[in-house]
Amino acid sequence: MTVMSIRDRGMKKWQFAFGHPELIKGQRDLWRDQERIAKPIVDVYELEEFDSRIAYAMEYNLAVIITIWLDGFTSEIKGRVHYVDPISNELRIEGEDGLFQRISFEDVVGVVVVD
Template sequence: MAIRDRDKKKWQFAFGMPEIIKAHRDLWIDQNRIIKPIIDEYEKEEFDLRICYGMEFNLSVKIMIWSNGFTSELTGRIHYVDPISHQLRIELLEGEFRQIDFEDVIEVSVMD
């Protein structure tokens, strides 16, 4: 009894799989995006005061960042504020720094 093989037909759909998987992944990512919240001048001033307070007393600060439709949260100590380039430098761990743009900050709270 001979085995009937489908030759190329059985592998034909498998070559389209990476594109389908990528399309589903992109669709899922697009569905979970959020628009950037509008921050008014009073909130920005409150953020500045909290950042200055945390920097002055060397307290940990929790900063919520909006980036490309998603939010992330960083906790660390404010190391430096650069008013020229509009960036914060935050120390996440001992010796590990990250720079954040002022425009990306959507929430600041001081940890006690």
């Protein structure tokens, strides 16, 4: 009776999986999708509070930190409120670098006035 030895190819058997960029991109997309959060529900009272904070910051030229929700992720924008456009429902924020950003009212989930 002869004994057959097991011939393992080592890491070569895994090179196929890591050699295809589509598989790596798919895995990264899967990990990114797992980190997404649902859009926070903002009620009418919070919207009124956001409006009063924005009006206060505009009146006294104070900086604000606005938390926005885009595509499952939240981010913060710090700057001064330059203009509130009621027609297009946008805020125009002058960032710390001097550039202007437009933010939709629907994307705002938090406003903090920085003294």
